[in-house]
Amino acid sequence: MSSQTRVPTKTPASLAMPDRIESRLGTLEFDDGAPSEATAELLYEHLDFLHGVEAFIDSYPGASTTAMHRGLRSIGVEDNTGVLIFSELMDSSSLFLTANCDTVYAIGFLDLSDGPMVIDVPALDAPSGLLGAADDMWFRWITDIGLPGPDRASGGRYLFAGPDYTGPLPDSGFHVSHSRTNGVLFFLRAFMIDNDPTVPSQVLRDGLRVHPYAPGGAGTAIATFLAGEAPLGRVSPPGETLFVEGSGRSFNTIPPSDSSYWDVINELVQTEPADAGEPDVLGLLARVGIVKGQPFEPDERMRTALEEAVVVGNATARTVAVSPRPEEGWAFYPGSQWFNPLWAGGFEFLDPPPQISGDGIVPSPHEGARKLNARTAFFYAYTGITPAMCMRLTGIGSQYIFTMRDAEGAYLDGRRNYRLVLPPGIPQSRFWSVMVYDRQTRSMLQTDQSMPDIGSQSGTVEANADGSTDVFFGPTAPEGRFSNWLQTDPSKGYFVILRLYSPLQPFFDKTWRPSEIEPV
Template structure:
C-alpha cells in the first residue's frame, strides 16, 4: 500500500458535447475516505483545462531526486525489497539524505542518459517482431506477449516492460487482454509506409477501411517523440476521433485522415495538426474492438507521405 493513490477515469463524449459530459461526471462521481462512507463529504472537482502542468519525468540527474522524494514519502514496505535495495545501492534510502559526491553524481548522470537513450531505442527502433501487429504494416503494440505484467513462460520481458512504461502511463490487465466488443486496443506508429520517421513538417494521409471494427468509437492521437505527451499545437486537440462532428467519411464508408502543418483544402474536419521540427508518433485506439481486429482480417492503413 502507498499513501498516494492516483485514479484515472475516461468518459465517453456524446455528440461532441464536452460540457455535458463533464457535468454528468460531476453529478454522479463521488470520492471520499471509506471511514466517511456513512456521511460522505461533497466531492471537490478541480478543472485543469487551460492550466499548464509538467507531467514529464526528468531525464537528467533530477530523475534520482524524484525517486528519492517517493522513497521518503511512502511507507518503507511500499515497494519490493529488490527495488528498494537497488535504490539503496546508489544512496537513496528512507530516512537518510540523498547526497551523492561528485564521483557518484557523474556516474548517475551518465547512467540516466544511457537509460533514456535505451528506452527511446526500444520504442522507436523496435526490433522484436512480436511487437508488430501485422507483417506488412508499421503498427505496433505496447503489450508484447499480451500480459500487463509482461510475463512469458516464466520470463519477465524487461524490454517490453520498458517499452510500455516509458511510452505510456497507468496499466490494467484489461488493457493488455481486452475481450471482443469491450475495453480498448491500442496500436502506435512512428514511421510512414516507407519506414521513415514521421516528420512534423510534412503531410501524410492514412485510411481506415470500412467497416471499422468497433462497438463504440475510434481515435487517432498524436504525441511528441521528445516528451511522449500530446503534441501542443494551435489546433489544441492533438487528434481526431469518430465522434468529431466535422469528420467526414469516404463514399465507401472508410475514413481518410490527414496529418501535417496545414489542412488540405476542404479536409479541415479530417485533419490533425503537426509541427515542423517536431518528430511525432500516433496512437490508434479502438474502443469496443470487434473480432476482425483480433483475427487480423481488418488492417488499418499506414501513413502515406503526400508529395
C-alpha cells in the first residue's frame, strides 16, 4: 500500500456546519450596511469553509488522477518508461475506483514536460480487441485508443504534445493529440479469448511501447527538413518499456478523505502549468491557500477550516454519488434503481450524447449549463472518461448501469440475499458482466471471491430454461446456484455494475431491461 496515499476512511456518522460558525450566525451585526468587525470575521470564516467544501468537490477529478499516479509510482511504474499490466486480470487486492476483472488492463502515465511522447499500440484482432483512452491530469478526455479510436483496432502510433510544446510535429504516420496538462493518463483494456487473458497479455507485452518523439525522425519527410520546417532526425527503434505486473498486488489509487487530501491536490497544482486547470476550480483552491508557485502553508484558522471542509465535502460527494435524487434524471429506465449520470450530460457533463438516426447524428439540445452533480457523482466513484462510455452506437464501446439500492429502495446490504434477473438476449456483441463494489472504497468488494464478477466470459454461468439468467447476491450461495452467485460481506454495504461491451440496440432503445435487484 502506498505510504503517500491513505486508504479512504468511513464517513463520520454526524455531520454539520462547524459549531464555532453555526452557533454565531444568528448574531450578525450591521451598522448602516457595514458589518461589525466580529461579523466580518465570522462571515469570512464561513466563506473559507464554503470555499473549502466546493474546492474539495470540484477538484476531485484532479485528485483522483494524482492519487492514481502516486499509486502506480508506489509499485515501480515510472512515467514515460513503465506500464502497469494485469496479465492475469485485476482483482480485489488493490484499491482502484470501479475497475473490472473482465479485461487485461495496461495503464501508464506520460510526462510531456520535456517534449512529446509516443505510445505504440499493437493491433489486436477479434475475438479480442483493445478499448482505451487517454485523459489529462484533470480527467479531461484527450483521445480514444483502439476500437473507438482513430486506429479502429488496427494498431497505431499515438503522439501526445504538452501545453507548451511549439516544436515540429510529424507530417504523417501518427495520431497527434495535444494535452492541456503535461501529465497524461492512458489506459487500455484488452478482451480475453475463451476466458483466457494469455494472448492479449502477450500482444500488449510484445507490441505496446512508450517512448519520446524524435523531431524530424519517423513521420517527417526529407522535403520538410529541406524546407527548414523540421530538423533531420534519426529513425531509431524505441527503447525498452518496463512492464510492471499488477495482478494480485495490493496498492492504493484512491484520494484520501482526510486533510491529506489538500497535499494531493497541491501536488497537482504545483506540477502543472498555471493555466492547466479550469480557472474557477483553481480560483477556489487559491482561496484556501493552494496557488501555483507558492508554498501551501495554511495557518491554524485555515487548517481548521480545511479539516472541516474535507469531511463535509467528502460526505457531500459520496451522497451525490450513492444517493442521487430522482429529479436528477439519471434513472436509465422509468421508475428504476438502475442509473448512470453520464446520460444526463455526456462525457463533458454538458449535453446528453447525441441520438443516432438513419440520417446520421442528431445533437442533443444545448443548454450551456454543466451538470455539476453528474460530474461530482461520476468522478467520486468511477475512473476514466471517454465518449465511448456514453454513446448510442452499437457494436463498439462499453456501457454501464449502476444500482445502489434494491427493488424496495433500500440500500444493498451485505447481510441480505438478493436476485437479479437478466432477460434472454442480453444485448452485447463482446461480453456482459455483473460486478459488486464496496460502497466505502468504490473498489471491488473484498470477499473470498477475489474476482467479484459473474459474466458471459466465464462459460460457467447457468441460464434458465427460458434463456434468462439469474444472478444471486448474498453472504452464502443459494443451493445449487454457486456458479451464478456473487458473495457479499455481512459487515459492508455495496453496489452493483452491469457492463455491456459492444452493446446492441435493445440496450439503447430499452426494449431489453434487467430486473431490479429483488430481496429473496
